[in-house]
Amino acid sequence: MHVVIMAGGKGVRLRPYTSVLPKPLVPIGDNYAILEIVLLQLAARGFRRVTLAINHLGSLIRAFVGDGSRFGLEVDYLEERTPLSTIGPLFSMRARLPEHFLVMNGDVLTDLDYADLLDTHVRAGAPLTVATYQRSVKIDFGVLEAQGGKVTSFTEKPVLHYRVSMGVYGVSARAVADYPVGQPFGFDELVLDLLRKGEPPASYDFDGYWLDIGRPEDYDEANRRFHEIESRLLPAETAVRS
Template identity: 65%
Template sequence: MHAVILAGGKGVRLRPYTTALPKPLVPIGEQHAILEIVMRQLAAAGFTSCTLAIGHLGHIIRAYVGNGSQWGLRVGYATEDSPLGTMGPLLTMLDRLPEHFLAMNGDVLTDLDFGDVLRRHREAEAPLTIATYARQVNIDFGVLNTDEGRVVGFAEKPSMDYRVSMGVYGVSRDALARYTPGLPLGFDELVLDLLEAGTPPQAYEFDGYWLDIGRPDDYDRANAEFDARRGMLIKGA
């Protein structure tokens, strides 16, 4: 079981925290970097190896993680010299990856079972499996439905429910074979291409704990809640 951790972004949304630290190394609580939590979770879920796709401040990540032996993982690295999007880094290492693997952002704080995502991906024989999470947006205005200049519906401050990508994916190499290594490839482009080809991604619906640490509000919430959730996020801690 192999995972690729996408850790090359600049973390612009999380400045000033990411001025001197790469986003995956920002601290959660007072003891752990988010990347350490992810590595511990991967090992506990049965993963034995992973590749870190690094770029911005990547030398700091290398120094922190090393070969991964402290977490029982074999860790390799792939360097992103220029921004390649969410999926682009996978193309540069595709010949070194197994047929099915997990890919995930390096700033995800969740109790999702990463191993189950990969197992379900294999079973579905899908080109891509996307872990999804329910979100709700409250709209602060009255919303009008109009048709040719007439109001045909109205809702006062409604809420909208939808599912978002958690930044965790089961990936099959065949889904990426058509793309050129070294060129950018976004998650959005890959999904739209799969839909157009009639080979839609599989959804892995999850309703547990998930925060996108790249969002300042979620980062602050993660620090506020971490002590209470430590045992859930780091087994045995």
């Protein structure tokens, strides 16, 4: 029950909030940081070991989380000297990771059952399992197709539906075994590599609450709705602080 949390990004899209705080520490509601909610959730689901991959303002994350004991967790750190993207940090810590583990972004707000995701991943036998969520995108224009100078179809302001990655993955050691240490490597590259090798990732489809705190409008929405969703996000035994 080990999870690696990617918490080293600069959070460029969330500026100016991230000019003084790393994105995982921006406050949600009146009492919590995003990373704090994630750690409380992981502990409640039975996880005991957490590795935090840090870079931008990483000293603030170290100061806030410490050794993890106040969350009931054992926390260690991997400090990226250069940005290694979303998967690259794993290559230098392979020796201390179990055969199956969780990897997630440090800015995810969700009521996903992390333990069930990891258990489902192990049972699936896939090298990688991706937690997915359906998003709907409204196109504010009439969409048409044309061929040979003639319109062949037209749809007025369609709504498109996609399954997107939630930024939470079940990973098996073999999925990251063959890459050199220090190589920047993203989740997208890993998925494409596995597809080329004929080892397709599994999908863990989720329809609960999920919000990627990546843009100011998403962050504002999370704060606006936090009191509605707080009981879904936080373990029942967590006392609400005033």
